[in-house]
Amino acid sequence: MAAPQVQILVCVNDRPPEKKKPCCAPRGGLELYRQFKDRVRDRGLRDTVMVTRTGCLKHCSRGTVVAVWPYNLWYRKVTLDDVDEILETTVIGEGQVVERLAMPDIPWE
Numbered sequence: 074m075a076a077p078q079v080q081i082l083v084c085v086n087d088r089p090p091e092k093k094k095p096c097c098a099p100r101g102g103l104e105l106y107r108q109f110k111d112r113v114r115d116r117g118l119r120d121t122v123m124v125t126r127t128g129c130l131k132h133c134s135r136g137t138v139v140a141v142w143p144y145n146l147w148y149r150k151v152t153l154d155d156v157d158e159i160l161e162t163t164v165i166g167e168g169q170v171v172e173r174l175a176m177p178d179i180p181w182e
């Protein structure tokens with residue numbers, strides 16, 4: 074694989090039930106990661122796009138959280154239904170923002 078031009082980070086962090094802080098795993102983080110992987114493959118983008126599952130991306134109350142680099146774009150409450158739009162707009166569109174999913178300017182958690 075050549076060096077990726079775009080990296081999609083998907084939070085799959087899980088916390089024990091006794092922790093009060095929310096996390097992305099029970100909101101479908103792993104399923105979202107798999108959907109990004111599948112759709113990147115289906116669209117023939119694997120040579121340039123890397124999809125990575127991560128730990129906490131520090132916006133836990135807005136999960137499931139996705140970040141797209143090198144554009145430094147952060148998305149909130151991303152669902153399976155949003156994957157194709159993010160790929161089309163931000164990845165193929167080279168950094169255009171999906172406004173309805175854009176992370177507000179909130180403190181890091």
Ligand code: FES
Nearest residue numbers: 084097129130133
């Ligand atoms: S657990 Fe996903 S952003 Fe913190």
